[in-house]
Amino acid sequence: MSSTFAQPSDAQFLRRGRRIMPPVVRGLLWAAIGFFILNTLVSEVLDRTPFAPYVTKLSVTFGWAGATCGWLLGVGAWELVVKPYFGYPVEWEVPNDWRRYFMMSLDHKVIGMQYMVSSVSGFFIAGFAAMWMRLELMNAGLWAFPTPNAYLSTVGIHGTIMMFSFGTVMLVGGFGNFLIPLMIGSNSSAFPRVSAISQWLLPVGIITVALSPMLGTWTTGWRGYAPLAQQDPNGIVFYYLGVFAMTTSSLLVSINLTATILFQRAKGLTWNRIPMYAWGILAASLLNIIWLPEIQMTFVLALVSNIVPLPMFAQIGTPLTYMEVFWLFGHPEVYIVVVPAFALWQEILPVMGQKTLFARAWGILGLVFVMMFSGLVWAHHMFTNMRNDQMLPFSFFTEMISIPTGFAFLVSLGTVWKSKLRLTTPTLLVFMSMFNFLIGGVTGVMLADPVINLQTHDTFFVVGHFHYTIIGAMVFSFMAAGYYWLPRFSGRMYNEALGRLGAIWVFVAFNGAFGQFLLLGLRGMNRWVPVYPKYLQGMNFEVSLFAFLLGLGFLFNLIHIVWMWRRGKPADANPWHSKTLEWQSTSMPGETNFVSPPKVLTGFYDYSDDSPVWKATPPKEVS
Amino acid sequence: MADEFAIVEDHEIQSATSRTHKPLVETHHRAVLELSNREWRLGNFGNALYVISQAIPYFVLMNVRWMMAGSYVPADVSRWLGGLWPTIFLALGILFTWIGVGAIRAGKPGTLQWTFLVSALLGVAAIVTLFVPLRIHSWDVMSHFGSIYVVCLGVAIFYTTLTTIVVLGVVFRTAAGLIGPKTTFGPHSAAIMWTFNAIAWFALYVTLDLV
Numbered sequence: 127m128s129s130t131f132a133q134p135s136d137a138q139f140l141r142r143g144r145r146i147m148p149p150v151v152r153g154l155l156w157a158a159i160g161f162f163i164l165n166t167l168v169s170e171v172l173d174r175t176p177f178a179p180y181v182t183k184l185s186v187t188f189g190w191a192g193a194t195c196g197w198l199l200g201v202g203a204w205e206l207v208v209k210p211y212f213g214y215p216v217e218w219e220v221p222n223d224w225r226r227y228f229m230m231s232l233d234h235k236v237i238g239m240q241y242m243v244s245s246v247s248g249f250f251i252a253g254f255a256a257m258w259m260r261l262e263l264m265n266a267g268l269w270a271f272p273t274p275n276a277y278l279s280t281v282g283i284h285g286t287i288m289m290f291s292f293g294t295v296m297l298v299g300g301f302g303n304f305l306i307p308l309m310i311g312s313n314s315s316a317f318p319r320v321s322a323i324s325q326w327l328l329p330v331g332i333i334t335v336a337l338s339p340m341l342g343t344w345t346t347g348w349r350g351y352a353p354l355a356q357q358d359p360n361g362i363v364f365y366y367l368g369v370f371a372m373t374t375s376s377l378l379v380s381i382n383l384t385a386t387i388l389f390q391r392a393k394g395l396t397w398n399r400i401p402m403y404a405w406g407i408l409a410a411s412l413l414n415i416i417w418l419p420e421i422q423m424t425f426v427l428a429l430v431s432n433i434v435p436l437p438m439f440a441q442i443g444t445p446l447t448y449m450e451v452f453w454l455f456g457h458p459e460v461y462i463v464v465v466p467a468f469a470l471w472q473e474i475l476p477v478m479g480q481k482t483l484f485a486r487a488w489g490i491l492g493l494v495f496v497m498m499f500s501g502l503v504w505a506h507h508m509f510t511n512m513r514n515d516q517m518l519p520f521s522f523f524t525e526m527i528s529i530p531t532g533f534a535f536l537v538s539l540g541t542v543w544k545s546k547l548r549l550t551t552p553t554l555l556v557f558m559s560m561f562n563f564l565i566g567g568v569t570g571v572m573l574a575d576p577v578i579n580l581q582t583h584d585t586f587f588v589v590g591h592f593h594y595t596i597i598g599a600m601v602f603s604f605m606a607a608g609y610y611w612l613p614r615f616s617g618r619m620y621n622e623a624l625g626r627l628g629a630i631w632v633f634v635a636f637n638g639a640f641g642q643f644l645l646l647g648l649r650g651m652n653r654w655v656p657v658y659p660k661y662l663q664g665m666n667f668e669v670s671l672f673a674f675l676l677g678l679g680f681l682f683n684l685i686h687i688v689w690m691w692r693r694g695k696p697a698d699a700n701p702w703h704s705k706t707l708e709w710q711s712t713s714m715p716g717e718t719n720f721v722s723p724p725k726v727l728t729g730f731y732d733y734s735d736d737s738p739v740w741k742a743t744p745p746k747e748v749s
Numbered sequence: 750m751a752d753e754f755a756i757v758e759d760h761e762i763q764s765a766t767s768r769t770h771k772p773l774v775e776t777h778h779r780a781v782l783e784l785s786n787r788e789w790r791l792g793n794f795g796n797a798l799y800v801i802s803q804a805i806p807y808f809v810l811m812n813v814r815w816m817m818a819g820s821y822v823p824a825d826v827s828r829w830l831g832g833l834w835p836t837i838f839l840a841l842g843i844l845f846t847w848i849g850v851g852a853i854r855a856g857k858p859g860t861l862q863w864t865f866l867v868s869a870l871l872g873v874a875a876i877v878t879l880f881v882p883l884r885i886h887s888w889d890v891m892s893h894f895g896s897i898y899v900v901c902l903g904v905a906i907f908y909t910t911l912t913t914i915v916v917l918g919v920v921f922r923t924a925a926g927l928i929g930p931k932t933t934f935g936p937h938s939a940a941i942m943w944t945f946n947a948i949a950w951f952a953l954y955v956t957l958d959l960v
């Protein structure tokens with residue numbers, strides 16, 4: 127991490143680079159070479175099992191590592207990180223046009239954009255998998271998939287890509303990289319190279335998991351439960367490797383953003399003035415920094431058990447050992463997903479109501495306490511494997527965690543109370559998100575009760591619950607933020623009527639589908655099955671129709687946003703009259719945010735008077 | 750695209766920003782510049798986050814060692830290879846790297862270079878002594894102790910390789926004249942990384958072999 131400090135204006139150190147082939151093409155080429163070398167080395171030289179195929183699960187692991195390194199070096203790490211680290215001058219020129227998105231860049235806005243595109247691609251790839259699953263479930267028999275294993279692999283791909291490339295990433299790596307430096311009045315993130323590398327790991331992870339069926343099916347789902355994983359064909363190897371790439375990506379971003387928020391703040395941006403979104407990102411990042419390495423080591427153990435193979439989690443240790451270490455991470459993970467979403471509510475509502483954020487300190491406390499509690503509740507995922515007397519503390523803490531979560535609601539409600547709220551698309555989506563999360567939260571508290579949990583465990587009630595929290599809260603908030611910040615990203619405004627239509631569309635379709643997930647669960651619909659009792663077919667059929675409507679709704683919103691990004695009406699620099707700093711600069715990717723460093727004068731959420739929030743200080747002499 | 754913004758706010762500077770289209774120069778060679786105090790603290794904070802996040806895998810390993818294998822140690826496991834040798838090499842490296850850091854602060858790049866070179870060699874020695882028992886050993890890989898032990902050796906090899914490369918980078922950058930008495934952050938961080946790696950391995954070794 128040494129010598130990666132942000133100093134984007136040292137032009138004199140820039141040398142013109144040699145001409146190279148397009149970095150992405152070079153990355154693919156080097157990836158192929160890396161794979162070839164390491165795979166051959168392992169399968170043909172070191173491990174010469176007679177009659178073994180060219181690609182074994184041992185060799186593919188090393189081949190994958192070689193490919194990933196080749197890819198990262200090819201898209202720019204060679205010039206931007208490795209050579210300078212060994213004392214060569216930096217020769218990396220990022221053209222100021224579309225090409226900058228196809229190479230490694232140090233500009234936090236470019237990186238943010240790259241992350242958003244990768245992450246949203248992951249969402250639609252995994253969404254496609256969901257559509258296919260729902261197609262299968264329209265009929266009680268097996269018909270849309272060749273085998274039950276194929277269905278289960280698809281569920282796993284869906285869950286894994288959704289969680290690790292979208293749920294964990296979009297609000298942190300995407301919006302976070304783009305907006306956090308702006309919101310705290312900085313020209314750069316703290317360690318731009320770290321985010322530069324991490325962005326390019328994300329597509330690796332998505333593609334690896336999506337291609338896992340090339341190695342064979344896997345039936346464990348996103349949790350990779352061992353020793354079940356050891357019994358499957360080899361697809362699970364690509365699950366571990368892909369998740370490794372994606373979690374490393376998120377870990378690196380979190381380190382960078384944490385340092386950015388703590389160290390890159392503008393003058394006058396004191397602790398009690400830190401923007402809400404920055405608080406949300408800080409809380410999520412700290413969780414990432416603790417728990418992602420934890421799950422990575424767990425997955426390394428499981429991967430090694432699989433490819434060597436070793437008898438871990440089976441003859442040595444137990445399946446419960448795995449569940450324990452998985453859910454230690456697994457529960458904090460859900461807060462990694464949802465805490466930034468809460469922060470978005472508190473970012474958008476005061477602006478839309480032009481009213482001071484209500485009880486701001488309690489909002490922050492809520493985020494922080496949720497973060498701290500989240501490590502104490504993991505075993506509520508394992509009630510079916512516990513003795514009664516072990517359940518109580520976990521049940522208790524799980525229900526307690528709803529209290530700080532409630533703060534997020536109260537702060538939001540207090541803010542809109544008696545405000546002259548503009549019912550724009552972002553506002554609407556925030557309200558929908560709150561409504562959905564209420565259902566997600568209430569069903570969560572129900573599930574925290576062992577009596578209910580033991581009845582509904584592994585049914586669609588659980589699936590309904592967590593989709594209400596994840597889609598309901600996180601995806602809806604993500605959409606709210608997408609519309610809210612569209613003018614900031616693109617300089618253009620969306621169409622309000624189409625925006626509202628899109629919001630209502632997904633809201634109706636979402637509740638139609640997932641509300642009935644809950645009911646299906648109560649009627650005895652198991653999760654993890656492509657085949658189910660005939661009496662559930664009617665409702666499943668209908669759920670699938672709503673699910674397709676939902677898929678189309680997301681597509682509609684995507685097209686609307688992409689269209690308006692390019693063709694929308696030019697927007698004012700600060701169309702919502704927000705006080706936060708990201709609106710006080712109109713810099714586009716490739717441009718400096720604040721030519722003269724801003725000095726913050728008051729908090730950002732006080733709309734009771736019109737005094738300026740910041741002033742520009744004289745530009746620093748660039749020597 | 751910035752030109753399409755209508756300027757609504759009257760902050761003078763802001764309009765200037767949006768109009769000038771100043772391209773952001775994306776590369777630099779910061780290593781030859783002095784760091785401000787704040788940048789030092791930022792850099793050290795980055796180091797701290799690296800150490801904290803990477804200590805966690807080691808905690809998991811220690812934990813799993815107890816969960817899966819209790820405190821059992823087979824009688825035929827070598828105390829030296831995959832045990833004391835790498836511990837000694839890494840411990841010596843702590844000494845050498847920090848002597849190097851002290852030397853460059855006193856303006857002696859030559860000393861920095863050879864101490865870090867020695868550390869890199871110690872790193873290689875540690876890797877070798879970790880690798881040999883991974884390939885040649887009398888204990889059973891499929892046993893409780895054996896399966897944890899191979900994973901621990903692998904993890905230690907991985908981190909030691911990374912650390913050795915980082916230390917080697919300092920040698921090269923010093924040779925290129927990029928590290929001097931006022932620009933010591935690189936060697937300083939490399940020494941921190943080395944120290945972390947040595948302590949982490951030692952902790953692992955203690956959990957594996959001694960306790």
Ligand code: HEM
Nearest residue numbers: 253256282285288289293347348349589596653654655673
């Ligand atoms: C586009 C609308 C979506 C639909 C129709 C949908 C549908 C489904 C279905 C039918 C399952 C299988 C349930 C089972 O049998 O266990 C499932 C699982 C899952 N979904 Fe979704 N989903 C959607 C979006 C999302 C999103 C946005 C996320 C997270 C960001 C997500 C995360 C998950 C996870 C983690 C699982 C569990 C996978 C596993 O058990 O390994 N889903 N989803």
Ligand SMILES: [Cu+2]
Nearest residue numbers: 456457504507
């Ligand atoms: Cu949980």
